[in-house]
Amino acid sequence: LHVDTRWGSATVLLWIMCLSPMCVSVVCLGTQNGLSSTGSQEKQYSLLKDRYDGCEIIMGNLEITQIESNWDFSFLGVKTIREVTGYVLIAMNHFEELPLGQLRVIRGNNLYERQFALSVFFNYPKYGSNGLRHLVLTNLTEILEGGVQIISNKYLNTILDNPFFFLSFSYISLSLSHSLSGPCHPSCGDHCWGPNEDQCQTLTKTVCAPQCNGRCFGTSPRDCCHIECAAGCKGPLDVDCFACRHFNDSGSCVPQCPQTLIYNKQTFQMETNPNAKYQYGSICVSQCPTHFVVDGSSCVSACPRDKTEVERGGQKQCEPCSGLCPKVCEGTGAEHRQTVDSSNIDSFINCTTIQGSLHFLVTGILGDDFKNIPPLDAKKLEVFRTVREITGLYILNIQSWPKELSDLSVFSGLTTIQGRSLFKRFSLIVMRIPTLTSLGLRSLREISDGSVYISQNPNLCYHHTVRWAQLFRGTRARLCINTPAGAL
Ligand SMILES: *[C@@H]1O[C@H](CO)[C@@H](O)[C@H](O)[C@H]1NC(C)=O
Ligand SMILES: *[C@@H]1O[C@H](CO)[C@@H](O)[C@H](O)[C@H]1NC(C)=O
Ligand SMILES: *[C@@H]1O[C@H](CO)[C@@H](O)[C@H](O)[C@H]1NC(C)=O
Numbered sequence: 001l002h003v004d005t006r007w008g009s010a011t012v013l014l015w016i017m018c019l020s021p022m023c024v025s026v027v028c029l030g031t032q033n034g035l036s037s038t039g040s041q042e043k044q045y046s047l048l049k050d051r052y053d054g055c056e057i058i059m060g061n062l063e064i065t066q067i068e069s070n071w072d073f074s075f076l077g078v079k080t081i082r083e084v085t086g087y088v089l090i091a092m093n094h095f096e097e098l099p100l101g102q103l104r105v106i107r108g109n110n111l112y113e114r115q116f117a118l119s120v121f122f123n124y125p126k127y128g129s130n131g132l133r134h135l136v137l138t139n140l141t142e143i144l145e146g147g148v149q150i151i152s153n154k155y156l157n158t159i160l161d162n163p164f165f166f167l168s169f170s171y172i173s174l175s176l177s178h179s180l181s182g183p184c185h186p187s188c189g190d191h192c193w194g195p196n197e198d199q200c201q202t203l204t205k206t207v208c209a210p211q212c213n214g215r216c217f218g219t220s221p222r223d224c225c226h227i228e229c230a231a232g233c234k235g236p237l238d239v240d241c242f243a244c245r246h247f248n249d250s251g252s253c254v255p256q257c258p259q260t261l262i263y264n265k266q267t268f269q270m271e272t273n274p275n276a277k278y279q280y281g282s283i284c285v286s287q288c289p290t291h292f293v294v295d296g297s298s299c300v301s302a303c304p305r306d307k308t309e310v311e312r313g314g315q316k317q318c319e320p321c322s323g324l325c326p327k328v329c330e331g332t333g334a335e336h337r338q339t340v341d342s343s344n345i346d347s348f349i350n351c352t353t354i355q356g357s358l359h360f361l362v363t364g365i366l367g368d369d370f371k372n373i374p375p376l377d378a379k380k381l382e383v384f385r386t387v388r389e390i391t392g393l394y395i396l397n398i399q400s401w402p403k404e405l406s407d408l409s410v411f412s413g414l415t416t417i418q419g420r421s422l423f424k425r426f427s428l429i430v431m432r433i434p435t436l437t438s439l440g441l442r443s444l445r446e447i448s449d450g451s452v453y454i455s456q457n458p459n460l461c462y463h464h465t466v467r468w469a470q471l472f473r474g475t476r477a478r479l480c481i482n483t484p485a486g487a488l
Pocket of ligand 1: 249
């Protein structure tokens with residue numbers, strides 16, 4: 001199986017061995033931009049071209065919006081698209097024709113505005129007389145979920161009546177504009193997608209015998225499609241379908257992909273299935289494509305919230321987290337983020353690891369009028385309770401602290417400060433905090449490298465009872481505790 005996954009303009013080719021030569025599908029990832037446009041016309045057109053040229057299955061949504069020139073979409077390759085798993089959105093374009101003649105099924109796993117599997121609207125300019133004239137969806141015979149809206153397309157003149165009436169989708173929300181009129185080719189009867197002979201609408205629902213569940217390849221009761229077919233078929237078997245209702249397993253339409261565990265009736269046990277496959281959109285694959293992660297029996301682009309990505313036997317997998325899932329967050333110290341302050345404190349929610357330093361400076365704690373940053377609410381510092389580790393190149397540097405707080409116990413979960421390439425070799429600095437009476441870093445087990453500098457905190461006690469030497473792993477670690485004697 002050859003799966004071609006496109007990420008933006010970067011094309012990732014992935015070959016999966018497959019015995020049957022028939023077993024080749026080009027899969028592309030769709031988009032989720034709605035009506036927002038991305039850059040210039042040329043850029044947008046070439047993004048579409050990069051993404052969909054030669055594509056057969058769109059995993060996600062096909063969105064073509066705000067293309068103002070009459071670009072040639074046949075050259076774009078849209079012609080080959082057979083299946084869209086999300087929705088199709090064609091809006092605010094000025095081109096004349098969109099050839100989607102091979103499109104057989106829109107699954108509607110994602111709906112535009114939570115309602116529509118197919119939306120075609122405002123495809124004409126304010127001035128001028130160009131605009132969408134032909135919407136060629138000759139082979140579209142199935143929308144599995146969602147409705148259809150085709151509204152305000154001034155020049156779309158070749159859709160007759162209500163061609164969607166015969167599609168088997170759950171509901172319809174269709175308002176065709178007044179100017180939709182024009183005769184079908186005589187050989188088509190009354191239902192067509194355009195005026196030509198090859199634009200007749202295939203009516204799979206109306207001609208079937210009642211036994212057929214609406215999909216057949218002839219009128220007799222023996223001409224029903226297999227129950228796993230969508231969009232019609234050319235014969236009665238699960239390999240004869242035009243599209244699959246559920247999954248395509250090397251050409252056969254099946255209700256589910258071969259499972260990882262199968263029941264052995266002789267031993268009364270579940271056994272691992274050597275031929276298991278993962279579901280990847282609507283196809284079964286024996287390996288998830290690069291960039292996808294295995295979650296149970298599916299290929300997913302990212303693990304769900306309560307799971308974390310781990311590598312097992314060369315395959316990335318999602319596994320449940322024990323407790324809070326690891327979350328790595330950017331620290332402070334960069335030009336745009338010099339200190340923890342009220343504008344960035346929320347970026348530390350649920351973080352377990354801080355990559356980089358954490359600086360607490362007076363401009364963060366008391367606010368910075370110059371940058372229009374208000375003071376930091378002491379309660380907000382509670383977000384740091386989830387932090388277990390500070391890694392990367394820097395330090396925990398506390399040079400200012402809210403006066404309501406008498407300790408650093410918001411860091412009571414912190415176990416490790418890695419501090420590798422260090423600011424003056426210090427990886428923990430706590431200085432000039434008059435309200436500090438104790439440190440409260442009760443989980444701290446390790447300071448991997450670098451020294452500790454705790455100074456000029458006139459009311460700090462207890463720090464002498466900490467066995468600092470046990471925390472140090474570095475060979476040159478020093479402890480500089482230089483609190484004025486009078487305060488002890
Ligand atoms: C199933 O997939 C194969 C190869 O991936 C493809 O050739 C075939 O047309 C697909 N069948 C259906 C019904 O989508
Ligand atoms: C509809 O599908 C058939 C069979 O795949 C194909 O021969 C025909 O060209 C398609 N129609 C259009 C307009 O693309
Ligand atoms: C933080 O984690 C909790 C529990 O997992 C979750 O409910 C919450 O939405 C998360 N918040 C953010 C901002 O990630």
